[in-house]
Amino acid sequence: MSEPVYFDTHIHLDALGDEPMIQREVRLARRAGVGAFLVPGVHPRDWPRLLQTVGHFPEALAAPGVHPLAAADWNAGVAKALAALLANPAVVAVGEVGLDGLIQGVSPEQQEKAFRHQIRLAVEAGLPLLIHCRKATARLLDILHQEDAQKVGGIFHGFSGSRETALQAVKLHFAIGFGGPLTYPEARRGPEVLSALPEEWIVLETDAPDLSPHPHRQEDNRPSYLPLIAERVAHLRGWTLAQTAVTTTANAKRILNLVQKEEGKPYFRRKGWS
Numbered sequence: 285m286s287e288p289v290y291f292d293t294h295i296h297l298d299a300l301g302d303e304p305m306i307q308r309e310v311r312l313a314r315r316a317g318v319g320a321f322l323v324p325g326v327h328p329r330d331w332p333r334l335l336q337t338v339g340h341f342p343e344a345l346a347a348p349g350v351h352p353l354a355a356a357d358w359n360a361g362v363a364k365a366l367a368a369l370l371a372n373p374a375v376v377a378v379g380e381v382g383l384d385g386l387i388q389g390v391s392p393e394q395q396e397k398a399f400r401h402q403i404r405l406a407v408e409a410g411l412p413l414l415i416h417c418r419k420a421t422a423r424l425l426d427i428l429h430q431e432d433a434q435k436v437g438g439i440f441h442g443f444s445g446s447r448e449t450a451l452q453a454v455k456l457h458f459a460i461g462f463g464g465p466l467t468y469p470e471a472r473r474g475p476e477v478l479s480a481l482p483e484e485w486i487v488l489e490t491d492a493p494d495l496s497p498h499p500h501r502q503e504d505n506r507p508s509y510l511p512l513i514a515e516r517v518a519h520l521r522g523w524t525l526a527q528t529a530v531t532t533t534a535n536a537k538r539i540l541n542l543v544q545k546e547e548g549k550p551y552f553r554r555k556g557w558s
Contacts, residue, residue, distance in 0.1 A: 289317035289529045290510050291536040293461055294380070294414060294441045294489035297323045297344060297507070298330065298337040309492075310341055313507035319343055320533070320552060321507065322540070324379040324414050324441070327354040328362050331369060338374050342551045345540075347377035347414050350398050352384040356391075358398035363405065370409040376540050376554050378406040379414025380441055383424045392420075396427065403431040412438035412540055415458065421445050428456050437539060439487055442495065444473065447480045454485045459539050461489040464497035464505060467516045475520050483521070487539070488513055488532045 292313075300306045313321075321341070325334055325348035338344040348369050350358055369375055381402045383395050406413050415438060417424045428434070437457030442465075443450060450460050460481060466474040478486065490497075490513070492505035497512040511525075518528040536542070542552040 289319055289533070290488060290514055291320040291322075291533040292318055292490050292492075292507055292510050293322045293439055293459075293487045293536050293540075294324060294463070295321050295492050295507055296326075296494075297321055297341075297492075298333050300493055300506075303340075306337060307340075309507055310344075313510070314343075316508040316511050317529070318507055318510050320536070321345065322347055322377065322414070322536075324377075325349045326351040326380070328357065328365060331365070335369075335372065335374065342545070345376045345542075345552065346372070346374050347379035348375060349379045349381045349402055349414070351380055351416060352382055352387055352390060352395045352398070354390075355395040355398035356389070358394070358401065363401055366402070367405055367409075370405065370411060373554055375411070376542060376552075377412045377414050377438060378402055378409075379438075380416040381413060382416035383418075383420035383427075384416065385419030392423075396423075399424075399427060400431055403428070403433050406438075407432060407435050410436060410541075412436050413458075414438055415440045416442065418444070421449050425449070425452055425456070428458075433458075439489075439539060441489060442491060443477065445477070446473065447477050450477045450481060454481065457539075459485045459487045459535055461487050462517060463489045463491050463513055464495040464501070464509075466520075467497040467512055468501070469498060478517065478520050483531055484535055484538075486517065486521075486532055487536050488517065 338346045434456040496505035545551040
């Protein structure tokens with residue numbers, strides 16, 4: 285096969301347990317047709333484990349960054365460390381970064397400072413962004429505009445906004461990531477957004493170990509559940525599963541500026557890196 289069947293554009297592989305458990309989960313995901321993983325960061329202290337985990341799997345890529353939860357720890361030293369990491373060929377994006385109006389103990393000012401600085405690092409490095417946003421969409425979009433984030437674009441992870449907001453994100457060259465919540469029987473906004481988007485801006489994600497799809501909502505999420513999300517996307521868009529796989533994987537490759545590592549191998553690398 286020339287490319288993976290499914291591309292999980294947001295999965296915390298490093299948070300799935302110890303190394304044997306992670307190895308087992310990746311094997312199950314491979315059998316389910318998942319051939320690529322993008323692993324975001326949360327806190328600077330976790331970056332070494334993130335890079336170590338990604339290094340164990342040829343189909344895994346890294347997106348280190350400082351989550352809004354950890355924004356109070358942003359400082360010049362963290363910025364310097366992140367800038368150095370962006371030169372690593374395993375790193376293909378900066379994430380997950382953004383704003384979160386539900387977080388206690390980290391002020392909006394701290395979140396915005398960390399977010400702006402990380403956008404600037406991403407633009408300087410020419411790398412896309414993985415966006416986290418809750419209850420702060422208007423402000424986040426303003427900041428993306430102000431910091432010229434459209435130069436690199438990226439992916440809105442766990443998107444829960446309106447159709448209009450999604451289309452604003454697309455104008456800034458951000459794809460919309462669809463995960464477990466799309467599969468919930470009571471879901472309304474997600475299906476509406478999915479139906480309104482141009483097909484070239486749709487990607488898949490699990491966010492494992494969080495946000496398990498139906499019928500596994502009371503369980504830890506697993507990367508092997510990604511096909512359940514793909515099935516829901518296919519149903520809502522009127523696509524076949526094969527079309528869903530080809531379209532969403534091609535979208536992820538384009539948005540993340542990836543090429544095949546080797547002819548005939550379902551693995552990726554950054555453009556310009558051998």
